Amino acid sequence: MLHRSKGKVLREAIIEWMIRICGISAVVFVFAIFFFVFWEAKGQVFSGKVNINTATATALAQVEGIDSALADKIVARRAEIDPKKRNTVNWLLEENVIDLEQFFEIESQIKAKEFSFWKFLTTEEWYPASETNPRYGVFALIAGTVSVSILSMLIAVPFGLGSALFISEFCSPKLKETLKIVIELLAAIPSVVWGFIGLTIMNQLIMQIFGAPIGITVLNGAIILGLMSVPIIVSIGEDALQAVPDSYREAAIGLGVTRWQMVYKVLLPAAKNGLLAAVLLGIGRAIGETMAVLLATGHSVNNPFDGTFPFLHALESVKTLTATIAAEMGEAPRDSDHYQVLFIIGILLFTLTFIVNLAADLIVKGIRNK
Numbered sequence: 001m002l003h004r005s006k007g008k009v010l011r012e013a014i015i016e017w018m019i020r021i022c023g024i025s026a027v028v029f030v031f032a033i034f035f036f037v038f039w040e041a042k043g044q045v046f047s048g049k050v051n052i053n054t055a056t057a058t059a060l061a062q063v064e065g066i067d068s069a070l071a072d073k074i075v076a077r078r079a080e081i082d083p084k085k086r087n088t089v090n091w092l093l094e095e096n097v098i099d100l101e102q103f104f105e106i107e108s109q110i111k112a113k114e115f116s117f118w119k120f121l122t123t124e125e126w127y128p129a130s131e132t133n134p135r136y137g138v139f140a141l142i143a144g145t146v147s148v149s150i151l152s153m154l155i156a157v158p159f160g161l162g163s164a165l166f167i168s169e170f171c172s173p174k175l176k177e178t179l180k181i182v183i184e185l186l187a188a189i190p191s192v193v194w195g196f197i198g199l200t201i202m203n204q205l206i207m208q209i210f211g212a213p214i215g216i217t218v219l220n221g222a223i224i225l226g227l228m229s230v231p232i233i234v235s236i237g238e239d240a241l242q243a244v245p246d247s248y249r250e251a252a253i254g255l256g257v258t259r260w261q262m263v264y265k266v267l268l269p270a271a272k273n274g275l276l277a278a279v280l281l282g283i284g285r286a287i288g289e290t291m292a293v294l295l296a297t298g299h300s301v302n303n304p305f306d307g308t309f310p311f312l313h314a315l316e317s318v319k320t321l322t323a324t325i326a327a328e329m330g331e332a333p334r335d336s337d338h339y340q341v342l343f344i345i346g347i348l349l350f351t352l353t354f355i356v357n358l359a360a361d362l363i364v365k366g367i368r369n370k
Contacts, residue, residue, distance in 0.1 A: 037350070041343035049111040053078060053086050065105040073097060087133040088112050108335060115337075120344070126301045126319070128328065128338040136341045138348065140303045144318030145352075147304045148221045148293060149286040151314060155226030156282050160233025161275060167234070168241035169263060180238075187231035191292045198224040198296030212315045218304050219314040221297035225289055229282035236281060240274020241267060280360045287322075287352055294323035321345050 050063050052074060060071035077097050078086060085091055089112045092098050098106075123137030167179050198220050206215035244267055252262040268275070298317025305312060325342050332339040 034350070037343055037346045041340050041347060049109055051112070051114060052089060052092070052110045053083070053112055063106055063109045065102060065109070070098065070102075085132070086112060088131065090131065111337070120341075124301070124303055126324075128332070128341065134337065136337070138321070138345060140301050141319055141321050141324055141345070142348070143303045143305050144218070144297065145287065145320040145322070147218050147312055147314075147318065148225060148297060148320060149283060151218060151222035151312070152225035152229060152286045153279070153283055155222060156229040156233055156286075157279055159226070160230045160278065160282065161237050163230070163234045164237030164241060164275075164278070165263065168238050169259070169267070183231045183234050186227070187235070189228075191228065191289060192295075194224050194228055195292040195295030198292065202296065206315070210315060214298065214317065216296055216298040217315045217317050218297060218312070221293045221318070221320075222314070224292050224296045225286045228289065228292060229285045232285055233278045233282045236278035237271075237275050240271040240278065243274060244270045276360060280356060283356055284353060287349070287356070290322040290326045293320050294326060297323070299323055299327065321349055 050059055052060065057068070057071040057075045060066050060074055061068050066074070074092070074097055077095060078091075081091060081095060085094075089103075089107065089110050091112075093100065093103050120136055120138060121142075122139055123135070124140040125135040125137045126140060127133070127135045163179075163183075167176050171179065199216060202220045202223055203215035206212055206217065206220055210219075248266050248270055249262060252266045257265065297320060299319050300317035301319050302316045304314070304316045304318055325345055328338070329342055332342060
């Protein structure tokens, strides 16, 4: 029977409880992030504000700072004003219905239009800073994110998996160590540096090669994101291939197969779960990247999928979801419609990530059940 001192038992108990606390803290931290994002976006999704363009005088009088006389004045005045001029609550000031002090008192309790989540997802007009008619349509932003991510994976996956396979199975031990160091150095390059490379070098190359008027496009962003994703795919893919037992290789060689047949028939099927994880982490890196795509894609609201051949126009400048949040969050007043809509975009990014992870889980389970 193994005898342990009381001190050793106590140390092990403390370490076990520390591990539990760290695990619980991680779960709490994740849920806290979700709660914060939803809380900041709730003003649009679950708004308790009164619509000054549709509310009755009785409903307006319920707003703190609006008495019955002012409510009647608002209702009478709005009937005289063109609806196109009433797209924001600022018309109360512009038409001298209330003074500035009254406006600041009631601004957080009123709105000028209802928020339609369906319209938010399906329209392409993104003009959050318009003083007369702000519009929040993220379809073009979603299309920009998806186009850059897909094209970057078409670049990163072949290069990443091919490099992982070469490092794991074909190169000499000395070259293997050198290449692994180079891959780690690539992973250490800051995203803003990659963005500068896209803004300067790739921008000029795309204009010269394709004759495009501007080179900060979907293609530019995809190339940069592909290069940024390759180190992750290579590192995890190489680990997955190395995790395959050597007995698999020895048995295949003993049967007289070539090295390529051994790789194709034995190694890749055995390491498929790890290789899939490498690809999905690369996709997550592409979707979540901010600074590089902000600099390399032009940050212009365009839909690269317009239904005409070649369907994805890679020489269009686009704006992505992450770049939109990064560029506009600092300019959006807290609790404004623009501010809350940016947090809804954050919820969309959570949703995209969840869909990718769920798809990966289903694929892995399907592969294991075969």
